[in-house]
Amino acid sequence: MLTRDTARFLASARDCAPDFGPATARAAFLVAPDGFGRAEESATDNRYMADAEGFDAARASAQHRGLQRALSEVLPTICFPGDPGAPDALFPNNVFATAPGILVVGRMRHPVRQREAGRTDIRGFFRDVLGYAMRDLSEQLHPCELTGALVVDRARGIGLCGLSERCDEAGARLMHEALGLRATLMFDLAPGEYHTNVVLAVLAGRAAIICPAGIADPAVVEAIATLYAPHAVLLSKDEQSAFAGNAISLSGDAVWMSARAARALAPSSRAALAAAGFGVRAVPLDAIEAAGGSLRCCVAEIY
Template identity: 80%
Template sequence: MITRDAAAFLEVARALAPDFGPATARAAFLVAPDGFALAAQSASDNRYMADADAFDPARAHAQHRDLHRALSQVLPTVCFAGDPATPDALFPNNVFATARVDGRPRYVVGRMRHPVRQREATRADIRGFFDDVLGYAGVDLSTQPHPCELTGALVIDRARGIGLCGLSERCDEAGARLLHAALGLRATLLFELAPGEYHTNVVLAVLAGRAALVCPRGFADPAVVAAIAALYAPHAVLLSPAEHAAFAGNAIALSEDLVWMSAGAERALTPASRAALAAAGLAVRSVELDAIEAAGGSLRCCVGEVF
């Protein structure tokens, strides 16, 4: 099922058992911020990006290393070298994603909107890691014409096998349908992001299949917010504009008991939001990423998942 009808989606999604697969990844991968700098093409539709003089490559490298070290305490985490020709490559989850479809592992290569990011999809080392080291089958969407920026545009509940896909310049409806098929999902809800939003994972996170962080201002239609909140009730956390602006929605669960976000996002959490996460059995862990956030993304954007 793939639909724009939030009520119909909710009815189907509520009936799906959490038996699609593991709710969290078995490993993660990062790409180092080599060549960290303002990418003008990406800045054209990413309002979260700072001006060029706010980029601090040395601080970004140190923070990225801290992130690698922290995540490695929870699950195996590998880091690929960056490339100065691809300054946005530290956000690999937009370009590479993995899934198990009918029990068989596969990796998907997305089609990026901007040429500066399309270069990332050609990396032989990352493709070779999945092809030759892990033995995953590949689905290459990078050369077809429809933008589909993987788990930037598509937030996935891995336990139920459902997708929540925000449409924007970074993912059109045809691209969303390609992602739905490539990742073997049971049901996907399509919706418009609010003007000025570029990726769904900045305004929504599904955590270990049982909780959600939702930034209502990031959605064009309040009915979509209501449907998502109903699906994850009583563990749907509606974030304030201040939490939204601090990237609290750009979070990820990499184990059953922890949610990861940037330190700035954690500082912005209200006591009510923190209590709601605790009620869902999720403690908050964070890493200082203010230098990386200058590039318009935060912790979740840095993390590629291996299922």
């Protein structure tokens, strides 16, 4: 089921048992920030991006290596080289997503990022090394920036898809079908928001971090909070601006976010995460955040 009707979605999603698949990934991959800099095309609809003088490529590279080291303590984490001609290619989860045995390749809105979808090394790794089948959405016309636009509850097979310039309704349907989801809710992001995963995260299928200011319709916020009650953590605008919504769980006991995001967490938010069984693990990523994304954006999950 793919719908904009929050009541219909909620009725269906409540009946989805947590038997769709593993709640968290078995591995992850990153793409190094080689050629890191301000991508002017991406900046046209990413208000979180810093001005050109705010980019520090060397610091971003060091922080990215630190991220890989930290994540590798929890699950296998590999890193592909970056492309100096693709300055914001360090956010591969927008381009590549997986389901068990399947690699999905998305269609990016901006040409500067569309070239990432053609990478033969990443495609070859999944096809020839892991033996995954491929569902290639990169050549069709509708933007569908995968787990940037679509937040997925992997345990129950539920999708939460925020629509913007980077994902339209047709793109949402393509992603819903490619990942074989049971129920997906489509909704509009608030004006000025570009990706759902900056304002929403589902943690190991049992909790949600929600930034109400990032979602256009309060009824959508209420529906998602109801679905994950009592473990729906509603963040303030200040927490959202610090990328606290751009978080991910890679195990059942921790939520990962940037050090900036962790510092911004209100005591009540941290307590709510603890009540849901999640400790907060943080990595310094301020240089990377100049590109308008944070920790979750850097992590492409392997299921």
